[in-house]
Each structure stands twice: as structure tokens, then as C-alpha cells.
Amino acid sequence: MNMPRRRSGPVFVGFGVLGAALLFELYFVAFAGPATRARLDREAGLVADLGLTDIALFTEARYTRHPSLADLNTPFQDHPMAFDHFPSGSIMPVPRLPGEGWLIFQPKERGQ
Amino acid sequence: MMTWARRQRALADYTLAALSRRKGKNIALVAIFSLVVFALSSAMFFAAALRHETTVVLRDAPEIVVQKLIMGRQDLIPGDVVETIAGFRGVTSAKGRLWGYYYDRINGANYTVMVPDDPALIPPVGYVAVGEGVPRARGLAWEGAPLFLSRYEGDLKRFDVDRTFSRDSALMTADLVLMNPQDFRAFFDIPEGLYTDVVATVRNQNEVATIVTKASNASPQMRFVTRADIERTYQKLFDWREGLLVVLAGAGLLAFAIFAAEKASGLSAEEAREIGILKAVGWDTRDVIAMKMWEGGLVSLGAFLIGTVAGFAHVFLFDGVLFAPVLRGWAVIYPDFALAPHIDGVQLMTLALLTVVPYMAATVVPVWRTASGDPDAVMR
Known part of the structure; x- marks a missing residue:
């Protein structure tokens, strides 16, 4: 039997890709966390040393x-x-x- | 369960077929909707990251800054005030600071000229340390190029660049020119014993408010700015309800309201006919509503995902390049900075709910009325 062409397939794949991209971005935030914190600590140290407001x-x-x-x-x-x-x-x-x-x-x- | 899933899949298929009948209109709809979400999410990510960075970095800002006000304007503060302030109970140290602004007539930029608090960071006489924006604004292309500053026609003062702050701290240091106190006094013609303002440190953080109250009673012509005040200024600056975001959020929400109003104001004759036919061929009211839920869900969720993913990329991968012209204003120096990725989960949820739920409601509600009517009456 010939299956009718399903339109939802590619669209669901598209949603899956977008969802994965969003999850990847959220993961990226967590993944970059330690490096970000180290940079911000250095910047905070500079602010304290220079007396910036x-x-x-x-x-x-x-x-x-x-x-x-x-x-x-x-x-x-x-x-x-x-x-x-x-x-x-x-x-x-x-x-x-x-x-x-x-x-x-x-x-x-x-x-x- | 399988039957339910198959049924939903079939409804999704039908909805997509129905949407593709008005392909141009629906693609335009998703595109505009995505653009609204993109603008809102970019602004949200940008403000949340900026707020986060500012809060973290300014946690070590001076505890108390004392300024002298004369006729409502800040004035130079004499050195004996430093001792007076140091004498207040609870104050561990007080130090006069030298800093000011320099307007560069060559390129029209404003620099913040400072003598650093930490003696280890003070450059030698004749040298300056500069933020990354200064060489960029002056076009000092090669390493070690000296900085010439001119205070008036015919005047030229040479400084060698001792150190350039990196892009990592650009948000705080972009326009800084750090000088030796001797150079600073000579350059701005400030006599010995006068300072721009005074910074004080206290023994106990909880005593700051009490110390400030006592000190301002003792020296009423002084203005005291505490670390909490600085924090409050920036909280307010990046607050969702005012400042930076209100312009973008306002425009976005207005566009969204037009969308929803257009949807909720009723169905087109064509859509009503379609529902009538579906009812006539045996669809249940429940099926029609489920189909419309799919329609609203696919459009709004798709737009939310596209807009948010693109907004994140815009702010954190492309450094918010579309905001730069807005934030730059008339300034010549704009920091070249990369924001630390930071996401406020509550804001993201709010954005999701604000975009998906009202749109689905606006799609489903008018259908309810039509779908529960008689197919014959609806088709006419």
C-alpha cells in the first residue's frame, strides 16, 4: 500500500533541529560558565584596583x-x-x- | 495512546496542508512573528547579560565616594577633608582620588583620565595605560605608538603607552587613560593638595548607612555615594520596565497586540466555510478545536524557537551588533566587548508564555463560536 505523503515529517524535524539548537545554546551558557567566571573575576579585580565606579x-x-x-x-x-x-x-x-x-x-x- | 498519537499526527498533517494553501500569508506571518520575538529576546538576553556582568564586576567598587558640591556642581576637594573623613568612627581608610575627563579635539572622543587607586598599577612618569578604545579611536595601529594629547591650539604632550587593557575588560576600561599623579597634576594644572573626590573604606559593611548619615550631618556640603547607590543606579538602568528595554519591548508588544487583535477579531469568510465543511463531513467540534490548537501552536512555537535561537546568536555570537548603533549615540568610543553568556530562566519562560499562549488563545477562541454552530448556517 502506498503511504500518503506526510507533511508533518519535515516540519517535526525542523522543530527538532530548532529545539536542539536552543538546548545547545543553554548548554553553551553552562559550558562557558567557568571561563566566564574567571574572566569576570579578573575584571572585578581590575575594577577594585583602579577604583572604577x-x-x-x-x-x-x-x-x-x-x-x-x-x-x-x-x-x-x-x-x-x-x-x-x-x-x-x-x-x-x-x-x-x-x-x-x-x-x-x-x-x-x-x-x- | 497509539491511537491518540496517530490522531494528533493526522491533525498536524491536515493543519499543515491547510496552512500551505495560504503559503505566502503564513510564511510572512511566521517571519514577522519571529522578527518580533527576535527583537524582544535579543534585548532580553543583552540586558540580562549586561546586568549580570555589571553586578558581578562592580561588587568591588569603592565603598563610599565623597564629592564636594558647590552651587550644585562638583568641585575639587581639599586634602584636609581626607583626614576629616578618615577620622569618622568606622572608617578604616580614606584616600583622595584624581580623575577627570579629557575631550580629544582630534577625533571628538571623550577619555576618562584617572590615577589608579592601586599604586602597583600607576604607570611611570611620561607613560600612560589605555583602554582598548583609545588606540582604536586614534588609529594607533602599531604596538608602542605614543599618544599625543593636545589641550589647546599649539599644545602637544607626548605619552608613551605602557599598557593597553584587553577586550576582556573593555566594558569597564574602554575609554580609560591612566596616568601618574605627577603627570595628571601637570597636564590638568591641578595644584598639590586638591583632589577630584575621596574614597573611603569601612570596617563593617552594615555600618555604611550610619556612617554616611553621621558624616553628611558633619559635612553638609559633601555628597556621599555608596556602593549600594552605584548598584541601584545600574539595577535601574537595566530594569525591564525602564531605560534600555522599554523602547524595544514597547514596539514589540505593540506589533504583537496588532497580530493578536487581528486574529481574535474574527474569522475570515473562507476560514468559516472551511470549518463548516469539516463539520458537514463529520468532524467533531473537539476535532476542529484541536486542529486550530495545532495551527496556533505550530506558528507561535515555531516563531518563538526561531526568534530565540537567532536572538541568542545575535547577542552572544555576533556581540549584539544590531544594538551597537543605538547604544553608541553620539559617542566616538564604543567598547568592543563580548558579553558573558548569561540567561535568566524566568525571563525566558515569560517570553515563551507571552508569545505562545496569547497567540494560541487568539487562534482558538473565535473558532469555538463558529465550530459549535450548525454547519449549514456556518457555510452560508
């Missing part, structure tokens, strides 16, 4: 290069309500640090 992802302005140390008024250099000057500012929220730049009268408002 911020990531060098956005280097265009003071407040995008060092968001944690920037003056609280720098994202609004032109006017308190002005739009951000640099494109990175639209990706990066303005830090909401409980620093001395705020007028906070109650210690509990400091939000530690």
Missing part, C-alpha cells in the same frame, strides 16, 4: 559615562525641564540617588 558603555557625556557619580543637575544642562541633549540619555534614566543634591528634610525620606 561605572561602565564605559556610553562615553559621550559626564552623566552617561558616570551615572552614579554625576551631578544631579547635569542631565538637564540647559533648563530643569529641558529634553536630554545626548541620544544615550533617552536609553539611560536619570539617576535617582539619595544624594546631597536633593532638598530632603526628613532622614527617612532619604530612601536608603
Whole structure:
């Protein structure tokens, strides 16, 4: 007897391949774990030795290069309500640090 | 069990045959759906890996940074403040730091110029250590090429490159120029006894908040940034709900909503007729719904798998190359970094559920109404 052509065969194989690729990627994360940890430890050591506080992802302005140390008024250099000057500012929220730049009268408002 | 499996296989065969009747439309559907998942999963992987790397690496950031504010701006801090801070109970050491920015007029890049905290890493006088982005931005192609920095028209200062940080730490060091304190003071014309800010270490981590409160009462014009503050800044930066991801996620979810709405708003006349015919030739309502579940499942699961696999490859094998122009902004130096592979399982599950379940529901629900009706009425 002639079997009718089954359409599901190749499609199931395709799903199997994609599933295997996803599993391989998950395995890759686990497999690369020790090397990754070693690299991150070296990087953390460098951060401690140099005394770094911020990531060098956005280097265009003071407040995008060092968001944690920037003056609280720098994202609004032109006017308190002005739009951000640099494109990175639209990706990066303005830090909401409980620093001395705020007028906070109650210690509990400091939000530690 | 065998009968059930054979039945499901036959339903899958039928569904695929039905899908291939509108081949162009369905291929386009899977392609667009995959693209939405790809954008979302890439952003998710990227943000999760960046957050992971940042959290791990910044765990040894300075415990307390003290800045002096004058008229809302950061100002140079005099050396006697260092002793005052070191005198606070619970503080083990305090040290003045020198760092600042240098705008390179030759290529328009900003460098972060620093004197390293660790004396062992301070380069000799006349030498600098640079991040991998600096030689790249300046086109210093050969090993040992000196770095010339110009502060104003007619000025040129030569530094020899002592060390270049590798790509492994590019995320933290790409734009750094490390100098000897003597060179730093001469280059920026900073008098002895003045510092950019002060870093303090404490004996007991739990006392940081108390020390900061006491210290800020004693020196109200100072601003104290703790390691927890730095951590919070970055948590917020990579938070799913704001910042980096909100743009991509917003656009993706909107596209997805249009998909689902189009599906759920009702069946086309052709689809309704098909269901009527199936019912007329003896299919059960249950069979029709099972067939539609297959349809929704094949499309959404296929799109999820394609999108996620491609998203992972994009972020971890191709270093998120499509994001670079967005993240670069107007900056001249953008770190050439490879992210450490990291997957947040909960996020991956959320993405799977968000893509597969609503789509299947949107496929099945309108069919329910039609399939439970009279075949004759449905076909008309």
C-alpha cells in the first residue's frame, strides 16, 4: 500500500533541529560558565584596583559615562525641564540617588 | 495512546496542508512573528547579560565616594577633608582620588583620565595605560605608538603607552587613560593638595548607612555615594520596565497586540466555510478545536524557537551588533566587548508564555463560536 505523503515529517524535524539548537545554546551558557567566571573575576579585580565606579558603555557625556557619580543637575544642562541633549540619555534614566543634591528634610525620606 | 498519537499526527498533517494553501500569508506571518520575538529576546538576553556582568564586576567598587558640591556642581576637594573623613568612627581608610575627563579635539572622543587607586598599577612618569578604545579611536595601529594629547591650539604632550587593557575588560576600561599623579597634576594644572573626590573604606559593611548619615550631618556640603547607590543606579538602568528595554519591548508588544487583535477579531469568510465543511463531513467540534490548537501552536512555537535561537546568536555570537548603533549615540568610543553568556530562566519562560499562549488563545477562541454552530448556517 502506498503511504500518503506526510507533511508533518519535515516540519517535526525542523522543530527538532530548532529545539536542539536552543538546548545547545543553554548548554553553551553552562559550558562557558567557568571561563566566564574567571574572566569576570579578573575584571572585578581590575575594577577594585583602579577604583572604577561605572561602565564605559556610553562615553559621550559626564552623566552617561558616570551615572552614579554625576551631578544631579547635569542631565538637564540647559533648563530643569529641558529634553536630554545626548541620544544615550533617552536609553539611560536619570539617576535617582539619595544624594546631597536633593532638598530632603526628613532622614527617612532619604530612601536608603 | 497509539491511537491518540496517530490522531494528533493526522491533525498536524491536515493543519499543515491547510496552512500551505495560504503559503505566502503564513510564511510572512511566521517571519514577522519571529522578527518580533527576535527583537524582544535579543534585548532580553543583552540586558540580562549586561546586568549580570555589571553586578558581578562592580561588587568591588569603592565603598563610599565623597564629592564636594558647590552651587550644585562638583568641585575639587581639599586634602584636609581626607583626614576629616578618615577620622569618622568606622572608617578604616580614606584616600583622595584624581580623575577627570579629557575631550580629544582630534577625533571628538571623550577619555576618562584617572590615577589608579592601586599604586602597583600607576604607570611611570611620561607613560600612560589605555583602554582598548583609545588606540582604536586614534588609529594607533602599531604596538608602542605614543599618544599625543593636545589641550589647546599649539599644545602637544607626548605619552608613551605602557599598557593597553584587553577586550576582556573593555566594558569597564574602554575609554580609560591612566596616568601618574605627577603627570595628571601637570597636564590638568591641578595644584598639590586638591583632589577630584575621596574614597573611603569601612570596617563593617552594615555600618555604611550610619556612617554616611553621621558624616553628611558633619559635612553638609559633601555628597556621599555608596556602593549600594552605584548598584541601584545600574539595577535601574537595566530594569525591564525602564531605560534600555522599554523602547524595544514597547514596539514589540505593540506589533504583537496588532497580530493578536487581528486574529481574535474574527474569522475570515473562507476560514468559516472551511470549518463548516469539516463539520458537514463529520468532524467533531473537539476535532476542529484541536486542529486550530495545532495551527496556533505550530506558528507561535515555531516563531518563538526561531526568534530565540537567532536572538541568542545575535547577542552572544555576533556581540549584539544590531544594538551597537543605538547604544553608541553620539559617542566616538564604543567598547568592543563580548558579553558573558548569561540567561535568566524566568525571563525566558515569560517570553515563551507571552508569545505562545496569547497567540494560541487568539487562534482558538473565535473558532469555538463558529465550530459549535450548525454547519449549514456556518457555510452560508
